[in-house]
Amino acid sequence: MKIQTECVPCLLKRIIFEAKQSTDDKTLQTKAIRNACKMLSQIYDPNECSAVIATKIHKMVYDTLGDEDPYAELKQTSNRVAESLLPKIEEIIKASDDSLKASMLCSIIGNILDFGIEGSSTNPKMLREVFERIYSERLGYDDYSKLKLHLKKAKRVIIFADNCGEIVFDKVVCRELKKFNPRIFISLVVRGEPIISDATLKDARELNFKEVVDEILTTGCFAIGVDFDRLPFEVEKALKNADLITCKGMANYEAFSETDYKPIVYLLRTKCSAISKSMDIPLNVSVIKLYE
Secondary structure: OEOOOOHHHHHHHHHHHHHHHHOOOHHHHHHHHHHHHHHHHHHOOOOOEHHHHHHHHHHHHHHHHOOOOOOHHHHHHHHHHHHHOHHHHHHHHHHOOOHHHHHHHHHHHHHHOOEOOOOOEOOOOHHHHHHHHHHHHOOOEEOHHHHHHHHHHOOEEEEEOOEOOHHHHHHHHHHHHHHHOOOOEEEEEEEOOOOOOEOEHHHHHHOOHHHOOOEEEEOOOOOOOOOHHHOOHHHHHHHHHOOEEEEEHHHHHHHHOOOOOOOEEEEEEOOOHHHHHHHOOOOOOEEEEEEO
16 A cells, blocks of 8 residues: 555554553653654655654654564553453354454454554453444445355465454454364464564563464564565465465555455455545445455
8 A cells, every 4th residue: 555645643553552551761762753754755656655754753763762562561451451451252163154354353353553654542441342343234345255165175375463462363264264164274474573563473472472373474574564575484485385374453454455456355444534534435444355
C-alpha cells in the first residue's frame, strides 16, 4: 500500500507514544520527535510503500532513544491478558459449528492490541472489555468459504504473525488448522527484531509454538511488516513453496499488497481509514479477505 496523507499524523502519533513509553526525559522525547518530523519531511513520497517509510522513521527514533524495544513491557502484558482469555475462547470454539472459523475470528479480535494509533487499544486490558462485543459483531468482510477450499487442498501454508497478544490466539488457529487438515505443513513467520508491539522469536518460543507448527522463521530484520529486499532465504523458499499465504494485521497488508504473491489471505481489523480505503472495506470491522 502506498503511503496516504492520513498516514502522516498516524505515524507521528505512534512516534510520540513510543517516545513517552521509552523515557520520561522530555529533552530526549523532543529530540526523537523532532528527528522523526525532519526525516518524514525528507522521505515522504506518495509513491512509496507506507511500511517502508514507517520502518525508516521508527529505526531512527529507536536509535535516538537508545532503546531496542520501547514496547517490551506492553508486549508482555498483552500476552498475559490474551492468555487470560483462552478459557473463553476454548468455550467459543467448543460451542461453534466451525471451530476453525471461530478461532480465526477470535484471533482477528486480538489484532486490536496495537498501541499509539487510532482504532487500537489504549492498554492491553482493553481486550477483555471489548472481546465479547467484537466477537458478537462477527465478520465485516467474509471470504472464509473460499479460504476453506484452499485450506482443504493445501500442503504448505505460511503464516505471517503480527502483534503480541494476538499471537496467543494465533496459536489456537494453528492448532485448529492442523485438525482441519492434518497434512498441512505450517510455517510461522515472526519479526526478526523488536519493532512496535509485534511478536518476535522470543514470543513464539515462550508460547511453545512448536507444538502446533512445523517451523518457525523470522523476517530477519527490523521492519514494519516485511522488508522483501532483506528477506532471509528460508522465508523466500517458504513463500515460493506455499499453497497459501496468511497475513495477520495491517502492517503485513501494507507490505504484501505491494507484491504479486497469491493466493493470499488477510486476517485483520480495519483500524484506520487508509487500510479501509485500500481494501475497500468499512472501517473498524473484522476481516477475512482472500486474493486469488
